[in-house]
Amino acid sequence: MATNVDIAVISFEPFIQGNDADRKDVAKQLYEAFSTVGWVYLKDHGIPQSRVDEIFELAKSFFELPIDQKLTWKLADPEVNQGYTADGAEANGGIDHKECYEHRRFQNRSCPTESDLPDRHFKTTLDDFYNQCLTLGLQVLKCLAMAMDLGDNFFDDITTKADPQLRLLHYPSIEKRIIEQEGHARIIPHTDFGLCTLLFQDQVGGLEIDPFHTGDFKPAVPIPGTVLINMADLMQRLTNGRCRSTLHRVVSPRTSGDLLPARYSIPFFIHPDPETMIQPVTKEEGEFRKYETVNAGEWRVMNTMKNYRLGSQDGVLDGKVGLATV
Numbered sequence: 593m594a595t596n597v598d599i600a601v602i603s604f605e606p607f608i609q610g611n612d613a614d615r616k617d618v619a620k621q622l623y624e625a626f627s628t629v630g631w632v633y634l635k636d637h638g639i640p641q642s643r644v645d646e647i648f649e650l651a652k653s654f655f656e657l658p659i660d661q662k663l664t665w666k667l668a669d670p671e672v673n674q675g676y677t678a679d680g681a682e683a684n685g686g687i688d689h690k691e692c693y694e695h696r697r698f699q700n701r702s703c704p705t706e707s708d709l710p711d712r713h714f715k716t717t718l719d720d721f722y723n724q725c726l727t728l729g730l731q732v733l734k735c736l737a738m739a740m741d742l743g744d745n746f747f748d749d750i751t752t753k754a755d756p757q758l759r760l761l762h763y764p765s766i767e768k769r770i771i772e773q774e775g776h777a778r779i780i781p782h783t784d785f786g787l788c789t790l791l792f793q794d795q796v797g798g799l800e801i802d803p804f805h806t807g808d809f810k811p812a813v814p815i816p817g818t819v820l821i822n823m824a825d826l827m828q829r830l831t832n833g834r835c836r837s838t839l840h841r842v843v844s845p846r847t848s849g850d851l852l853p854a855r856y857s858i859p860f861f862i863h864p865d866p867e868t869m870i871q872p873v874t875k876e877e878g879e880f881r882k883y884e885t886v887n888a889g890e891w892r893v894m895n896t897m898k899n900y901r902l903g904s905q906d907g908v909l910d911g912k913v914g915l916a917t918v
Contacts, residue, residue, distance in 0.1 A: 599801075599812060599820075600625040604728075605636035607735065616738060623739035623835075626823050629803040630836035633818040634732070639724050641817050644792050644858070647721050651760040651856055653712050654693060654704065665702040667694060670896040673757060675702030679764060682899055686780040689766055690842075695722060695758040722758045725790055725860040729756065732788065732821060733862070740831065742873065747787075750864040750888075756786075757863070763798075763842065763855040771844050771852065778842035778855070781809075784824035785895040786863040791820040796855040797846065802839040809841065826864065826891065829883040832872035864888045 602621050606614035625632040654662075659678065667675035674696045682688045695703070695718045704714045733747035763778045770776055778798060793799065793814040800809035801822075812820060828837040844852055864870070866889025872881040 599629055599631045599633055601633040601635060601815065601818065603636045604634050604638070604731075607731065608636075608638055615735075619735040619738040622732065622735045626736065626827075626835045628836070629801070630838040631801060631803070631812065631820065631822045633815050633820055635815075635818045637728055637819055639721075639728060639819070643721065643724070646717070647760075647792070647858055648794060648856055650709075650712050650714065650717055651693075651762065651858065653709055654714065654760065655691060655762040657708075661708075662691075665693075665704065667692075667702065670893050672696070672699050672701075673892075673896045674699055686775045686777060688777060688779050689771060690761055690763045690778060692762075693760040695719075695760070697722065697726070697755045699755075718758065722756075722860075725758060726754075726756060726862075728819070729788065729790055729860060729862045732790075736827075736831075736835065740834070740873070740875070747864075750868045751862075753865045754863060755866075757861040759859045759861065761857045761859065763852075763857075765854045766852050768844050768850050768852055778844075779840075781839045781841040783837045783839055784822065784861060785826065785891065786824045786861045787827045787830075788824055788862050789822050790860040790862075791822070792858040793820065794856045796853055798842045798844060798855055799857075800841055800843055802841075803836070805839055809839075809843075811846075812840070824861070826870050826886075826888065829872055829886065830870050832874055832879070833882050834875075863892055866892070 600621065602618065602625065604618065607618040610618075622632060662676045663678065665676045667673065667677050674694045677692045677694075679689055679691050680687050682690070682692070700715065706713060706715070708714065730747065730751060733751070734744055737746040738744055771778060781802065795814050795816070797811065797814060799812045801812050802809045822840070823835045823837050825837045827835045842855070845855070868888040869885050870888055870891070871885040872883050874881060
């Protein structure tokens with residue numbers, strides 16, 4: 593299936609159900625994609641579309657709650673990075689017009705209770721989906737380890753206490769003129785800072801990627817039944833640049849109207865154990881390390897603090913153009 597940016601569409605079923613030769617072939621295909629454009633559409637990945645649809649409905653139910661109620665679960669600690677952030681609270685070098693809920697593996701103190709969304713079983717449903725995403729993500733990492741001859745269990749050894757981040761994202765309906773003014777976006781251009789990201793999109797669109805960092809952004813269109821997976825900064829460092837962490841953004845979807853429709857997405861950010869020292873792996877004689885060694889936990893907290901206006905008053909926007917109260 594052709595896309596606007598030549599992102600490969602790969603079936604994961606041979607890796608899940610196949611023999612050793614099938615698994616190695618899938619691993620080779622994934623590595624080829626991650627070492628060129630840095631992205632892949634994965635189909636037949638084992639998470640039913642009905643489950644993904646259920647999580648999108650759960651997200652809509654949560655974001656429809658009153659803002660005052662959502663702020664009772666506000667994200668306030670960069671070391672935990674869990675809870676709710678309001679429209680404009682993520683200060684990623686500009687103003688991102690979106691609201692988020694972050695769910696974690698071990699700490700979810702800022703999480704709605706069963707009485708808040710009684711018909712949705714919010715925490716138990718997200719916990720179950722989280723585990724499905726974690727299983728899939730670790731299988732993808734195993735593919736990379738196989739393709740790079742690192743040993744099948746290479747990533748298992750640095751993810752035993754991994755605490756990835758499941759994010760529910762809502763981009764409210766907004767006037768196009770606000771999004772298209774300088775410094776404003778649905779998400780400004782950025783790279784992810786962990787190992788890799790799994791992304792489930794709705795059909796609204798707006799995600800664009802710049803795989804070669806030339807400023808030439810191309811749409812990464814939603815493909816039903818797939819999860820879009822991209823490499824992140826720690827993986828680029830760990831593989832000494834072989835796997836590519838590339839710029840991406842969310843802009844106005846292609847629409848003729850002045851009012852943009854609401855958009856939802858569900859990313860799952862995979863990070864290694866916090867004590868892991870990320871040192872570039874060299875594979876060839878005389879190969880030099882392109883990156884310094886970093887501590888994974890310190891790296892994550894540093895980037896989280898940089899991305900959020902945690903010092904602002906609840907991260908609530910002041911006015912119609914999305915200026916945060918500081």
